[in-house]
Amino acid sequence: MSIDKNTNEGKNYRNNVVKSTSGTSKSRINTGFPEDISVLSPMMKEYVKTKEEYSDCILFYRLGDFYEMFFEDALTASRELEITLTGKDCGLEERAPMCGVPFHAAETYINRLIEKGYKVAICEQVEDPKKAKGLVKREVVRIVTPGTTLDTMSLDESKNNYLMSIVSIGEHFGCAIADITTGDCFLTELDKPQKLLDEINKFTPAEIICNDAFLLSGVDVADLKGRLGICVFALDPWYFDDQLCQKTLKEHFHVGNLEGLGIGDYDSGIIASGALFLYLKETQKTALSHMASIRPYSAEKYMLIDSSSRRNLELVETMREKQKRGSLLWVLDKTKTAMGARTLRSYVEQPLIDAEEIEKRLGALEELNAKPMDRDEIREYLNPIYDLERLISRISYKSANPRDLVSFASSLEMLPYIKQILAEFNSPLLTQINEDMDPLSDITALIRNSIADDPPLAQKDGGIIREGYNEDVDKFRRSRTDGKKWLSELEARERDRTGIKSLKIKYNRVFGYSLEVTNTFRDLVPEDYIRKQTLTNAERYITQELKDLEDLILGAEDKLYALEFELFSDIRDQVGAEVVRIQRTAKAVAALDVFASLALVAQRNNFVRPKINETGLIDIRNGRHPVVEQMIENDMFIPNDTYLDNHKKRISIITGPNMAGKSTYMRQTALIVLMAQIGSFVPADSANIGVVDRIFTRVGASDDLASGQSTFMVEMTEVANILRNATSRSLLILDEIGRGTSTFDGLSIAWAVIEHISNTKLCGAKTLFATHYHELTELEGKLSGVNNYCIAVKEKGDDIVFLRKIVKGGADKSYGIQVAKLAGVPDSVIQRAKELVEELSDADITAAVKDLTAPKKKQKITYDQLDMAQMSLFDTVQDNDIIEEIKNLEIGNLTPMEALNILYNLQNKIKNRW
Numbered sequence: 001m002s003i004d005k006n007t008n009e010g011k012n013y014r015n016n017v018v019k020s021t022s023g024t025s026k027s028r029i030n031t032g033f034p035e036d037i038s039v040l041s042p043m044m045k046e047y048v049k050t051k052e053e054y055s056d057c058i059l060f061y062r063l064g065d066f067y068e069m070f071f072e073d074a075l076t077a078s079r080e081l082e083i084t085l086t087g088k089d090c091g092l093e094e095r096a097p098m099c100g101v102p103f104h105a106a107e108t109y110i111n112r113l114i115e116k117g118y119k120v121a122i123c124e125q126v127e128d129p130k131k132a133k134g135l136v137k138r139e140v141v142r143i144v145t146p147g148t149t150l151d152t153m154s155l156d157e158s159k160n161n162y163l164m165s166i167v168s169i170g171e172h173f174g175c176a177i178a179d180i181t182t183g184d185c186f187l188t189e190l191d192k193p194q195k196l197l198d199e200i201n202k203f204t205p206a207e208i209i210c211n212d213a214f215l216l217s218g219v220d221v222a223d224l225k226g227r228l229g230i231c232v233f234a235l236d237p238w239y240f241d242d243q244l245c246q247k248t249l250k251e252h253f254h255v256g257n258l259e260g261l262g263i264g265d266y267d268s269g270i271i272a273s274g275a276l277f278l279y280l281k282e283t284q285k286t287a288l289s290h291m292a293s294i295r296p297y298s299a300e301k302y303m304l305i306d307s308s309s310r311r312n313l314e315l316v317e318t319m320r321e322k323q324k325r326g327s328l329l330w331v332l333d334k335t336k337t338a339m340g341a342r343t344l345r346s347y348v349e350q351p352l353i354d355a356e357e358i359e360k361r362l363g364a365l366e367e368l369n370a371k372p373m374d375r376d377e378i379r380e381y382l383n384p385i386y387d388l389e390r391l392i393s394r395i396s397y398k399s400a401n402p403r404d405l406v407s408f409a410s411s412l413e414m415l416p417y418i419k420q421i422l423a424e425f426n427s428p429l430l431t432q433i434n435e436d437m438d439p440l441s442d443i444t445a446l447i448r449n450s451i452a453d454d455p456p457l458a459q460k461d462g463g464i465i466r467e468g469y470n471e472d473v474d475k476f477r478r479s480r481t482d483g484k485k486w487l488s489e490l491e492a493r494e495r496d497r498t499g500i501k502s503l504k505i506k507y508n509r510v511f512g513y514s515l516e517v518t519n520t521f522r523d524l525v526p527e528d529y530i531r532k533q534t535l536t537n538a539e540r541y542i543t544q545e546l547k548d549l550e551d552l553i554l555g556a557e558d559k560l561y562a563l564e565f566e567l568f569s570d571i572r573d574q575v576g577a578e579v580v581r582i583q584r585t586a587k588a589v590a591a592l593d594v595f596a597s598l599a600l601v602a603q604r605n606n607f608v609r610p611k612i613n614e615t616g617l618i619d620i621r622n623g624r625h626p627v628v629e630q631m632i633e634n635d636m637f638i639p640n641d642t643y644l645d646n647h648k649k650r651i652s653i654i655t656g657p658n659m660a661g662k663s664t665y666m667r668q669t670a671l672i673v674l675m676a677q678i679g680s681f682v683p684a685d686s687a688n689i690g691v692v693d694r695i696f697t698r699v700g701a702s703d704d705l706a707s708g709q710s711t712f713m714v715e716m717t718e719v720a721n722i723l724r725n726a727t728s729r730s731l732l733i734l735d736e737i738g739r740g741t742s743t744f745d746g747l748s749i750a751w752a753v754i755e756h757i758s759n760t761k762l763c764g765a766k767t768l769f770a771t772h773y774h775e776l777t778e779l780e781g782k783l784s785g786v787n788n789y790c791i792a793v794k795e796k797g798d799d800i801v802f803l804r805k806i807v808k809g810g811a812d813k814s815y816g817i818q819v820a821k822l823a824g825v826p827d828s829v830i831q832r833a834k835e836l837v838e839e840l841s842d843a844d845i846t847a848a849v850k851d852l853t854a855p856k857k858k859q860k861i862t863y864d865q866l867d868m869a870q871m872s873l874f875d876t877v878q879d880n881d882i883i884e885e886i887k888n889l890e891i892g893n894l895t896p897m898e899a900l901n902i903l904y905n906l907q908n909k910i911k912n913r914w
């Protein structure tokens, strides 16, 4: 299903709620309904009415042990799910198309449909109070969409399943994000499409609901679907009505005003949140009591990592295989609980920028590693703890079964032990965790006293309630067991009376209890036996006495099961009422799990606690790549130093042959900085890390053929984004900028980029720049802050040996042909390449380099052109501050490259103001 179709259907979503339903006959045609529904059977009439109300959903219509789909839905479902299509006689001459899925397997089928972008409305049988007892009607009990699925089988427990609501108002975006499986909910506001995109990339929601304006805001919606698999539904405008949104939030959170929730200042954020809750109420049809709080969230509190850098650094999954193994998270995640895994993932995706907060996390790790026995004991107690967050959500949804409650209690029973150990810890975060961790002993006691130790899975099968909890339950149970005794007494008596040795009392769901007589003894059957059922080898009978006994026994059983279910529901509601305490405790457990995991990983891998500074110094001694070192056997990873500061060592130009380890080295630096800001120890002998506000990377070729962009276009788009957004507090990792085009253009672009970055007025970010353009080493000494490094190799005859060690100075050769030889390129080709390299003079390149650094007056034409560019910029601009900047630009005093850079930046600035 395409985005357009989704969004168009989304617009009509539940249009009957607010709009007039003038489209009734249209929707009949759309869904393949007959024009005249009066000819339909009563059940089909009921179906058609429901379908009209939920016209944008596939309707799963409960009939007995199946969910059935009809008409257009049946055609879609049979096509998408590859299930058999049959026909249903519904009072028409023609049969209506129909298909169905078994009730017990429905979750899987629903999930497959929503993965493809459909919404599914689940229509269940419910008792109709207006009709006679036992008669049912059907109603839609829930709508399932990608962001609202509760399917435990398909959801990744180590990842949040977010629903994101976006409202685009003028230049601004209001944004609310919720995970209904955990109750997590927060809101924010953003002022640029790029910032919004960064947040979408960070949280990768399963579903976005939005207003129409968002679709026109410049965000590439098709790309969100194609690249990130996000379903986007545009909702009717009424969802975003300011007053309605405020009212919805006040009602949901039971507050008189929104200031009380701490979100009063967020105008568009409130609208996005209001729309989100309206949507949830429409689809979930439950009180959502587990969504007990909403918090403001500020992207500025975290390190900004754009989407391509997230991919390049392989933070939570690898670039190619899209799997966790091989990512940073894979190294760091030794958590014991699902909550801990989700929290760690969010830490990795959102490194901190507040030095004090980072130190607090590092302090917690340090203390845990100072007491390794306690740390490991804590991890033992964490091990059996279930996903409390998702359990409490299921309790609120009333979908938790008796076994879930027992698991819940056994999880809570671990808490006092953990608290006891934590009481001995002093670091601020661990103390805080201990305070937040409520042992919840009252809830454990409630569950343990009421629910049996090993209750059945099905809630209506009895055996849920513990002996001694409720007098009536015990009484019904006794009469049931006594009843069994009465039955066997009756059986023995009848055997004696009739002389039928094989006589047995049997039970069957339809016919109840009966006396079974095999055909051999049929002649001995007495007159007072009434025949009930004929089997192949036997007959079944009933007597008045057996009938009376059956009424007594089955009556007790029915009453017992009903009472047990009632009591269980009540206990589940009592647990659900404690949602706030439980969620706070779950958060504390998750954080503790993360710290214990990070501490253990640090100890096992010889990581060290980094020093954190705010002066901008990055000084890493013997740093290692956290992931590559795991992949290389026998501790063969060669460590390297990194030194960057805000003064003379801002930009490192790194040369060296292919395969030498340039990319590994640069990524390792970025990852060490990032790990430190997560609050993790780092793979190095020592590290002093100046907090960075953003990490940008441009690494390797990441073709984006799907979006129709060439490799070079993707590269330049990323470079443009980096240059526009990097600050003097950022860290840039630039790998072979310009290699995707001709040598001249590539070298010139790389050169200009370094000039731009080294200019502290324009950028000034700390940068690692790997390149095969040896000409760039000319820049050392000419541009402030630029230093050359290379990765050492040793020549051994015709071959090279990689030393993997970074040393001061530039490499003089590229050794491309030697690396090609190593890779197994045929000897004849290697030989020919050697000849060619000798023949090809690199004079052109050298001349070009000379041109770029040549005295300015020799380039008169260029200066004329630059003057014209300055004038034309001046003519287009309206902002006074930019006018001043253009006026003050003394082009004659700059190199052409510098002048071009400044004009380019001014042009961008003007564009951004538009």
Ligand SMILES: Nc1ncnc2c1ncn2[C@@H]1O[C@H](COP(=O)(O)OP(=O)(O)OP(=O)(O)O)[C@@H](O)[C@H]1O
Binding pocket: 628, 632, 636, 637, 638, 639, 656, 657, 658, 659, 660, 661, 662, 663, 664, 665, 804
């Ligand atoms: N410090 C190191 N110690 C041990 N092995 C290393 C080290 N650095 C890199 N390697 C190994 O060398 C391989 C090549 O490294 P890398 O991709 O970083 O080289 P490169 O110089 O960027 O190459 P190219 O210029 O072709 O992109 C890595 O896959 C890794 O296995």
